[in-house]
Amino acid sequence: MAARFGPGDPVLVRAAEKPGHVRTPEYVKGKTGRVEEVLGVFEDPEILAYGGSGPPEEPLYKVSFRQIDLWEGYAGSANDALYVDIYEHWLEPAREEAR
């Protein structure tokens, strides 16, 4: 499966409430970050968690977030970043000016 996003692309994490096992932490949902790297294509752990075989495989991205975008009243440097590995079905394109 071809990766929909590439390094540098701004992405918005879906704010979806998906029941069951998910690999996307709550604190990045609805937040905008940037793709740092396409880590590869893997079986979906959200399906594997229920004993399924996991296909179709999907791209996994290393996404960076600015700490000031994640935490209200963040007192550290505006350059501080946090990285989360996120599967493609959690991401949608974001506008550049959104972050």
Add this chain to the structure above:
Amino acid sequence: MTRVHDLGGSSDAGPIDRSQHDIEDWERLADAVTIVLDKKGVKTTDEHRRAIESLAPELYEKLGYYERWIAATELLLVEKGILTPKEIDAKATELEEI
């Protein structure tokens, strides 16, 4: 709604307990059994995580790290029809009597 295990960034989670303790034998055993079951293809890491997350929130909060692993392993072995709760309880009772 945030589930019990997904605590990152929540302000009411309290401070992190950073105290250490020596690893006990039962913890090594819990780790070993889990790894062997994975290697033998009985269960996967993703299933293990899902099972831990499915524990009742009160139980999740109460149990320690490897206690959660044991609870998850028990849940998955029963789910897959390898052991029954009755067999597990009988063995636990037997061990308590030693």
